[in-house]
Structures are given as C-alpha cells and as structure tokens.
Amino acid sequence: MRTAAAAAALLLLLLPWVLPAHAAAAGNGSCARSCGGLTVRYPFGFSPGCEIRLGCDQAANGAAAWLGAAREMGLLVRNVTARALVLTLPPDCTRRLNASVDALFSGNYAPGTQNTLLVSSCNCAARPGNCSVPPASYLNGSSHCFHGANAENFGCVSPPLPPRGNRFLDETEIRALGSECTGLVSAASYWDAPAPAVLLGVMELEWWMGGPCSCAPNASCTRLTTPAAGQGFRCECREGFEGDGFADGTGCRRGQCTARYSINCCLISSPVSCVVG
Numbered sequence: 001m002r003t004a005a006a007a008a009a010l011l012l013l014l015l016p017w018v019l020p021a022h023a024a025a026a027g028n029g030s031c032a033r034s035c036g037g038l039t040v041r042y043p044f045g046f047s048p049g050c051e052i053r054l055g056c057d058q059a060a061n062g063a064a065a066w067l068g069a070a071r072e073m074g075l076l077v078r079n080v081t082a083r084a085l086v087l088t089l090p091p092d093c094t095r096r097l098n099a100s101v102d103a104l105f106s107g108n109y110a111p112g113t114q115n116t117l118l119v120s121s122c123n124c125a126a127r128p129g130n131c132s133v134p135p136a137s138y139l140n141g142s143s144h145c146f147h148g149a150n151a152e153n154f155g156c157v158s159p160p161l162p163p164r165g166n167r168f169l170d171e172t173e174i175r176a177l178g179s180e181c182t183g184l185v186s187a188a189s190y191w192d193a194p195a196p197a198v199l200l201g202v203m204e205l206e207w208w209m210g211g212p213c214s215c216a217p218n219a220s221c222t223r224l225t226t227p228a229a230g231q232g233f234r235c236e237c238r239e240g241f242e243g244d245g246f247a248d249g250t251g252c253r254r255g256q257c258t259a260r261y262s263i264n265c266c267l268i269s270s271p272v273s274c275v276v277g
Contacts, residue, residue: 036063042249043108043209044080052108052207067205068103075103078202082236083222085109085205091143091186093120100184101174109207110168110227114190116198117157117174120145120183131156138186138200145185155181168206168227208232209246216243216251 030049033040035056043051046065054077055066065077067087074095079086089095097119104111118131118138135154139145157169157177187203190196206224213221215235226232235245237252244250 035065038063038065040065040080041244042246043244051209052106068099073100073103075100083206083234084112085207086189087187087203087205089184089186089201089203091118091138091140091145091201093143093145093183093185095184097182097184098175098178101171101178104203104205105171105174105227107210107226107228109205110171112168112204112206113166115169115203116188116190118185118187119155119157119177119181120153120185122153122155122181132158133188133198133200135185138188143185153181154185167224171227208234214247215245216247216249218252219243219245 030047031042031045031051032047033042033045033050035046036058038046038056040046040054044054045051046054046056055068055071057064057066057071064071066073067075067077067085074090074092076088076090077085078088116133118135131154133156157174186201188198188200189202189204190198208224208226209232210226211231211233213223213233213235215221215233216237218241219235219237222234222236224232224234235247235249237243237245240255241252242255243252245252
C-alpha cells in the first residue's frame with residue numbers, strides 16, 4: 001500500500017485542468033466554464049451548453065465539482081487531467097449502484113480497467129466477497145455501513161492488476177451487477193507510476209471528444225476507440241506551448257518559460273502539477 005509521501009509524489013503526475021477562477025477559459029461562448037473559485041478548460045464546463053458538463057456547488061467553504069444528478073451521490077471530481085477525470089468516492093453504503101453507473105458512463109467518458117469497485121448489499125450466492133483489499137480498509141465512521149449481525153454483504157469487481165486487454169470497464173456487465181448488489185460503496189484505482197500502487201477511494205475515468213481529430217496547430221492528437229466502438233480523440237499542446245490544444249477551444253500558444261520542471265510555469269505537456277496563481 002502506498003505511503004503518504006509516495007501518494008504525494010504520484011499526484012505530481014496529474015495535469016490539472018481545474019484552475020482558479022481568474023485563469024482564462026475559452027471555447028463555446030454558451031458554456032459556463034467557471035463556478036465559484038473553479039474554472040475548467042474546454043471541453044469541460046458547468047452549464048447545459050458545455051461539451052462535457054460537470055456539476056458544481058458554490059459552497060461557502062469553496063466550490064466543489066461532481067458527476068451525476070446531485071453532489072449527494074458523492075462522485076466528487078478531484079482533478080481533471082489531459083486524459084482523465086479523477087474522482088474521489090468517499091465510502092458510502094447508501095450510494096446506489098445503478099444511479100452511479102448512469103453518471104460514470106457517458107458518450108465522453110468511462111471508467112478504465114485500472115479501477116476496482118467495492119459494492120454492497122450483495123446476494124452472497126451471486127457475488128462472493130472476493131476483495132483483495134479488505135472492505136474495512138475503505139470504511140470510516142461516516143460511511144453509513146452496518147456492522148455486526150446486520151453487516152453489509154460486500155463484493156468487489158476487480159480486473160487484473162496491472163490491467164490487461166480491454167481499456168474500459170464493461171458497462172453492460174456493471175449494470176447486470178445491479179441485480180446482485182445494490183450499493184456502490186467506494187472504489188480503488190491502480191497506478192503504475194511512479195511505482196505500482198492502489199489508491200483507495202479513487203476512481204479514474206478516461207475522457208474523449210467524439211469523431212476524428214480536431215486539434216489546433218502545435219497540438220498532438222491521441223486517437224482512441226470508445227466503449228461504443230466509435231472514434232474518439234484528445235488534444236494536447238506540444239512541449240513549449242500551453243492551452244487546451246483543441247481547434248474549438250483556446251488552442252495552443254507559446255509558453256512564457258521553457259523550464260519543464262519549473263514550479264512557476266504551467267505547461268500542458270509538463271508532468272508538474274501546478275496551480276495558476
């Protein structure tokens with residue numbers, strides 16, 4: 001299991017697309033890309049006109065973003081990177097599996113096979129407790145899980161580690177799981193860099209835009225096959241340039257510094273996690 005220091009080192013690899021509100025975000029003029037203290041880059045936003053919409057709550061203690069119909073589902077957006085939505089799933093035995101699947105799979109993102117799901121209220125005959133990490137490792141005093149004689153029946157959906165074969169979890173299989181287990185308690189995500197590790201309470205969703213590549217000059221295109229067997233792509237500015245990389249977004253502009261690991265320079269192509277101040 002990862003130490004606190006190693007976990008902090010891992011987070012340095014996340015390329016933050018969630019920025020302070022004063023950082024500029026362009027693209028579709030009908031899309032609200034800011035909410036409270038948060039601003040996100042194309043194609044993300046917080047209103048119906050956005051290409052990939054996130055929920056947002058302008059709470060007194062700071063704005064929070066999430067997926068799904070309501071923040072109460074607990075699918076909280078921890079980070080948005082150049083390839084993934086990184087979610088925090090606080091352990092909660094009242095989170096419904098079927099409603100969560102509706103939020104986690106869309107035409108623009110889906111969970112990758114590096115994720116393990118911890119499910120609850122399972123039919124023991126149908127879903128044995130096959131968890132490599134004990135369920136108690138996920139839980140805390142606010143998880144609303146029963147113990148003792150009325151303890152939850154837990155199960156895990158765990159792809160091989162490291163993941164092999166399919167790029168995404170099978171939505172049909174996860175939906176069918178709803179007939180065996182009714183709760184999605186939490187998740188864990190496997191990371192292979194900087195060292196192999198499993199992060200509890202975390203889920204990673206890979207995102208894309210549909211269709212053939214449509215990137216700006218000085219951007220590279222990553223093509224992929226979506227879970228529905230369609231075309232998908234992502235754009236990323238080449239080293240030395242900054243922006244979202246998309247032809248319909250802000251594109252790419254030359255960066256103000258060339259130091260790849262400078263804490264004062266936020267390059268989209270850089271692995272350094274930094275916040276524009």
